[in-house]
Amino acid sequence: xxxxxxxxxxxxxxxxxxxxRFDIGVSRSGAMDRLSLMIGNALLGNELNAAGxxxxxxxxxxxxxxxxRFAVTGAEGAVTLAGRPLPPRWAxxxxxxxxxxxxxxxRGARVYITFADGIDVEPVLGSRATDxxxxxxxxxxxxxxxxxxxxxxxxxxxxxxxxxxxxxxxLDFTNPLPVRAVPAAxxxxxxxxxRKLFSxxxxxxxxxxxxxxxxxxxxxxxxxxxxxxxxHGILPGTIQVPPSGKPIIQLxxxxxxxxxxxxxxxxxxxxxxxxxxxxxxxFLFTEVxxxxxxxxxxxxxxxxxxxxxxxxxxxxxxx
Amino acid sequence: MREPITISxxxxxxxxxxxxxxRFDEQFQKRIWSLATDLQAAxxxxxxxxxxxxxxxxxxxxxxxxxxxxxxxxERWAKAQPLPRRGKTVEIPVIYGGQNxxxxxxxxxxxxxAPLEAAQRHAAGTYQVAAIGxxxxxxxxxxxxxxxxxARRSTPRLAVPVGSVIVGGAQAAVMxxxxxxxxxxxxxxxxxxxxxxxxxxxTLAPGDIVRFTIEDVWL
Numbered sequence: 001x002x003x004x005x006x007x008x009x010x011x012x013x014x015x016x017x018x019x020x021r022f023d024i025g026v027s028r029s030g031a032m033d034r035l036s037l038m039i040g041n042a043l044l045g046n047e048l049n050a051a052g053x054x055x056x057x058x059x060x061x062x063x064x065x066x067x068x069r070f071a072v073t074g075a076e077g078a079v080t081l082a083g084r085p086l087p088p089r090w091a092x093x094x095x096x097x098x099x100x101x102x103x104x105x106x107r108g109a110r111v112y113i114t115f116a117d118g119i120d121v122e123p124v125l126g127s128r129a130t131d132x133x134x135x136x137x138x139x140x141x142x143x144x145x146x147x148x149x150x151x152x153x154x155x156x157x158x159x160x161x162x163x164x165x166x167x168x169x170x171l172d173f174t175n176p177l178p179v180r181a182v183p184a185a186x187x188x189x190x191x192x193x194x195r196k197l198f199s200x201x202x203x204x205x206x207x208x209x210x211x212x213x214x215x216x217x218x219x220x221x222x223x224x225x226x227x228x229x230x231x232h233g234i235l236p237g238t239i240q241v242p243p244s245g246k247p248i249i250q251l252x253x254x255x256x257x258x259x260x261x262x263x264x265x266x267x268x269x270x271x272x273x274x275x276x277x278x279x280x281x282x283f284l285f286t287e288v289x290x291x292x293x294x295x296x297x298x299x300x301x302x303x304x305x306x307x308x309x310x311x312x313x314x315x316x317x318x319x
Numbered sequence: 320m321r322e323p324i325t326i327s328x329x330x331x332x333x334x335x336x337x338x339x340x341x342r343f344d345e346q347f348q349k350r351i352w353s354l355a356t357d358l359q360a361a362x363x364x365x366x367x368x369x370x371x372x373x374x375x376x377x378x379x380x381x382x383x384x385x386x387x388x389x390x391x392x393x394e395r396w397a398k399a400q401p402l403p404r405r406g407k408t409v410e411i412p413v414i415y416g417g418q419n420x421x422x423x424x425x426x427x428x429x430x431x432x433a434p435l436e437a438a439q440r441h442a443a444g445t446y447q448v449a450a451i452g453x454x455x456x457x458x459x460x461x462x463x464x465x466x467x468x469x470a471r472r473s474t475p476r477l478a479v480p481v482g483s484v485i486v487g488g489a490q491a492a493v494m495x496x497x498x499x500x501x502x503x504x505x506x507x508x509x510x511x512x513x514x515x516x517x518x519x520x521x522t523l524a525p526g527d528i529v530r531f532t533i534e535d536v537w538l
Contacts, residue, residue, distance in 0.1 A: 233368030293331030
């Protein structure tokens, strides 16, 4: 067991999310930064979809009531186990009674804590992800609170090690973050100015940014003509433009249908960057084709697979 | 009768097929259901999200290239015949007005009807589930008497309670969970529309017939 000592209600249990029931309105949910969750799972030899903790409110503290293996990935900042600092993207062992402390990060917005064999909670609709909006999955469909106790597998100690795969190396949080997007259904109905602004403006993330979506601040994006759209399916990453002209990025816990015009869809391979961008971060959108979107995702999957294989080899050598 | 459509990409692995019209058409919707059924067996396609006169089709780009998926979708749509689906009939008892239906009287006034009359007209209709979506188990119902239509509120409420019977534009619905909504609340029901722990979590499915019955009217 592990016990949560300090948390905020926006911290939750997440895996890679729910698929297959969009048709009855079930959101994908899952980690906002799926890449970091997968790296955390790969470091422990887990299935990439194993459930971990998504930490967005800091400081976060938990105590191990038993020896366990864990990894901390995602946003970079001060992480200590029993007072000893841990480097970013590091897997380590905890002894019984030790406390893990995650301080507010210096780079990024969300930290992931994964455990060997994952967190054992009952899957709902095929996933252990918490849907905070609809109130199911994870731990009773809610965020974490102080005193929560979670089942993780007891594991003997191992030598600590880190991941060479570092997606954060390419990110400069002091500059606009480059995010690729495929033009969406109503892209061509936006004015020529709006289309230019979309890919040239440095869009700021407002304070209204959570697991459902982010509102962006920037110039008003205008349509060439008025549009009346009927409700249609939307996916995480969809950039809608409501009548205010200010874009909204729909994310993990977003509604599965919407009615606003869509200018573009952020590609799956870059959604993790959005998940790591807190309020006041900036985005610079680049338009790409569906083929480019899929090639980027393929490269990312190869990197994670390579990491998982390296970990497997290292573990077999260590006996 | 072949209405113009637009097909566009939603990212690298999904296509949105939508009617170019802004008015809901029941025959078009029956072709959407037919396409959704057809795509379940189509190689490379993984999931569909039928909407209102549109459908989002997800595919696996490792099995089918994006442009090939677009061609496939276009061809299958051309062949899609209206699916005369008539599902189960579900009765939804409603308490109209009062605390549980705070927009009931203003809505009746907007429609130029006495409150009791408005409730009777609403309950007299035969509604069909066009699609489920937005939130878990939320039914988009067609069949609202045009005299009962009302534009959505300019400012959405932040929390419309579960069970609220609502009207927005030319559509009727029931809230399966407490959630923000810009639709008008005319009453309340106790029927649970969604339970993630049931074998079939959503009470309603596309094609189902919904009838509202009057349990009480608070005048």
